[in-house]
Amino acid sequence: MADLTVCAFLTKVLCAHGGRMFLQDLRGHVELSEAKLRAVLRRAGPERFLLQEVELRDGPWDPEAEVAVGTGSGSGSGSGGGATACRVVAVSSARLCARYQRGECQACDQLHLCRRHMLGKCPHRDCWSTCALSHDIHTPINIQVLKNRGLFGLNEAQLRILLLQNDPCLFPEVCLLYNKGGDALYGYCNLKDQCNKFHVCKNFVRGECALKTCKRSHQLIHAATLKLLEDQELSASSVVNFQIISVYKHAKLHKMLEDKGRQGTVSGEVR
Numbered sequence: 001m002a003d004l005t006v007c008a009f010l011t012k013v014l015c016a017h018g019g020r021m022f023l024q025d026l027r028g029h030v031e032l033s034e035a036k037l038r039a040v041l042r043r044a045g046p047e048r049f050l051l052q053e054v055e056l057r058d059g060p061w062d063p064e065a066e067v068a069v070g071t072g073s074g075s076g077s078g079s080g081g082g083a084t085a086c087r088v089v090a091v092s093s094a095r096l097c098a099r100y101q102r103g104e105c106q107a108c109d110q111l112h113l114c115r116r117h118m119l120g121k122c123p124h125r126d127c128w129s130t131c132a133l134s135h136d137i138h139t140p141i142n143i144q145v146l147k148n149r150g151l152f153g154l155n156e157a158q159l160r161i162l163l164l165q166n167d168p169c170l171f172p173e174v175c176l177l178y179n180k181g182g183d184a185l186y187g188y189c190n191l192k193d194q195c196n197k198f199h200v201c202k203n204f205v206r207g208e209c210a211l212k213t214c215k216r217s218h219q220l221i222h223a224a225t226l227k228l229l230e231d232q233e234l235s236a237s238s239v240v241n242f243q244i245i246s247v248y249k250h251a252k253l254h255k256m257l258e259d260k261g262r263q264g265t266v267s268g269e270v271r
């Protein structure tokens with residue numbers, strides 16, 4: 001179908017622009033009317049493109065506001081009565097193979113790429129023939145995986161953008177002591193505000209937090225984490241997109257669990 005090619009191209013354009021664009025900007029790259037473009041994006045569904053009507057703001061870029069603007073309840077449309085625009089976020093099910101990183105997998109339906117290279121932190125970056133893991137997105141296995149996920153034509157930089165906002169294994173390190181319970185603010189992390197790991201819910205980052213009212217933070221972007229991102233030279237924009245996608249997935253998971261609960265046995269997962 002022609003849609004496949006168009007969707008691959010739209011993903012490429014989105015990732016060439018940081019993984020998120022306004023619909024009207026995206027439209028500038030394709031020969032489609034706005035209605036047709038919307039139809040293509042809708043048909044592909046939120047597994048590929050997340051569409052959100054958000055309120056436009058003036059002033060310099062503010063990651064916290066960027067995240068907050070799309071998390072309004074339910075309808076997704078702005079509530080302040082200001083001008084709105086449709087933002088499109090590139091979503092993908094493509095992931096790096098975790099077992100490959102440990103040398104335990106030869107071929108599967110996930111990408112076989114060096115995780116550290118995708119983070120731009122492989123010590124073999126200058127002489128990558130010495131790295132035991134592939135830095136090449138165009139190996140036969142990787143080409144096949146990309147094709148199966150409808151991602152052809154992306155270059156390495158574009159694939160990196162896509163993975164950074166979708167693959168939990170590329171998310172900055174989450175503090176496990178914070179996640180252990182204990183103190184509401186710091187968990188069991190003794191480093192508290194000095195900790196150089198993210199104090200956020202690890203299950204939320206994995207798209208698996210089943211708690212409706214979780215004691216751990218689901219807010220990936222705030223002053224402390226922005227500072228960490230800056231210190232570690234990581235992209236705040238990718239984490240903003242990761243948050244947008246995670247919030248959507250969390251709401252979807254909850255709706256699914258609620259529907260299940262209504263049908264029969266309630267699992268009662270409230271800690």
Ligand SMILES: [Zn+2]
Pocket residue numbers: 097098099100105106107108109110112
């Ligand atoms: Zn594998």
Ligand SMILES: [Zn+2]
Pocket residue numbers: 114116117122123124131132133134135
């Ligand atoms: Zn490497």
Ligand SMILES: [Zn+2]
Pocket residue numbers: 175176177178189190191192195196197198199
């Ligand atoms: Zn910590």
Ligand SMILES: [Zn+2]
Pocket residue numbers: 201202203204209210211214215216217218
């Ligand atoms: Zn949680």
